[in-house]
Amino acid sequence: MALNLFKKKKKDHLSTKQRSLISHFVPKSPISEQYRTIRTNIQFAAADTPIKTIAVTSTAPEEGKSTTAANLAVVFAQQEQRVLLIDADLRKPTNHYTFNASNQYGLTNLLTQQGNLEETVQQTVQPRLELLTCGPIPPNPAELLGSKRMQWLLEQASRVYDVIIIDTPPVLAVTDAQVIGNQVDGTVLVTANNTTKIEDGKKAKELMQHASARVLGVVLNKKDRSKGSYYYYYGNK
Numbered sequence: 001m002a003l004n005l006f007k008k009k010k011k012d013h014l015s016t017k018q019r020s021l022i023s024h025f026v027p028k029s030p031i032s033e034q035y036r037t038i039r040t041n042i043q044f045a046a047a048d049t050p051i052k053t054i055a056v057t058s059t060a061p062e063e064g065k066s067t068t069a070a071n072l073a074v075v076f077a078q079q080e081q082r083v084l085l086i087d088a089d090l091r092k093p094t095n096h097y098t099f100n101a102s103n104q105y106g107l108t109n110l111l112t113q114q115g116n117l118e119e120t121v122q123q124t125v126q127p128r129l130e131l132l133t134c135g136p137i138p139p140n141p142a143e144l145l146g147s148k149r150m151q152w153l154l155e156q157a158s159r160v161y162d163v164i165i166i167d168t169p170p171v172l173a174v175t176d177a178q179v180i181g182n183q184v185d186g187t188v189l190v191t192a193n194n195t196t197k198i199e200d201g202k203k204a205k206e207l208m209q210h211a212s213a214r215v216l217g218v219v220l221n222k223k224d225r226s227k228g229s230y231y232y233y234y235g236n237k
């Protein structure tokens with residue numbers, strides 16, 4: 001995916017928050033189109049076994065995992081699917097900021113047996129997309145994410161939602177993404193143009209595969225495109 005969300009455009013009055021959720025606020029933009037392409041690629045990645053639970057990770061911090069997860073969740077919801085976005089980055093959660101949601105209760109409450117899924121998820125600006133924020137930051141993220149309760153929660157969510165997108169911490173930093181990758185149908189690996197080292201990308205992929213995670217593909221994020229192609233709008237979606 002070749003995209004740079006923050007390249008300003010004339011007559012562009014989007015706030016930083018709106019820019020982070022471009023697929024919702026500017027669904028006709030070329031960047032939103034790129035997210036739809038990723039959605040299609042994910043859907044085609046598995047002809048026989050439909051991919052319902054998808055983890056999003058990257059090698060290192062700040063490569064665009066949360067932005068990719070949020071926009072992917074939006075484009076799946078725009079396709080009439082009921083979608084749950086889970087913030088499973090229990091170390092540096094950000095999805096509640098992106099969606100202007102409260103983070104008082106979230107995933108960590110459910111993993112410690114407080115509350116139920118239905119009462120804890122929050123509606124978002126995007127119809128059919130619900131958000132399970134991180135909740136209070138725990139001292140033992142990997143342990144919680146690897147718990148039976150997490151598996152049970154994913155099973156429960158799979159009964160209610162068509163697609164579940166899970167934002168995770170970076171693979172090379174901590175084990176959490178591997179722990180999640182092992183429990184989901186597929187993982188998307190985000191790389192940042194110019195900053196992700198090829199070696200690190202390969203290592204991250206190996207680590208995920210080692211944990212029996214299925215890597216569906218790699219997203220090349222933050223790519224600076226030539227002006228012409230960036231402003232090119234295609235079709236009427």
Ligand SMILES: Nc1ncnc2c1ncn2[C@@H]1O[C@H](COP(=O)(O)OP(=O)(O)OP(=O)(O)O)[C@@H](O)[C@H]1O
Nearest residue numbers: 003004005006060061062063064065066067221222
């Ligand atoms: N395609 C993009 N173009 C330009 N900037 C982007 C793009 N994707 C993400 N960013 C910016 O890069 C920064 C990091 O993005 P994001 O929070 O999505 O990354 P992350 O991998 O989830 O980070 P962390 O490891 O801290 O969780 C943010 O300021 C975000 O706005």
Ligand SMILES: [Mg+2]
Nearest residue numbers: 065066089094
């Ligand atoms: Mg993040």
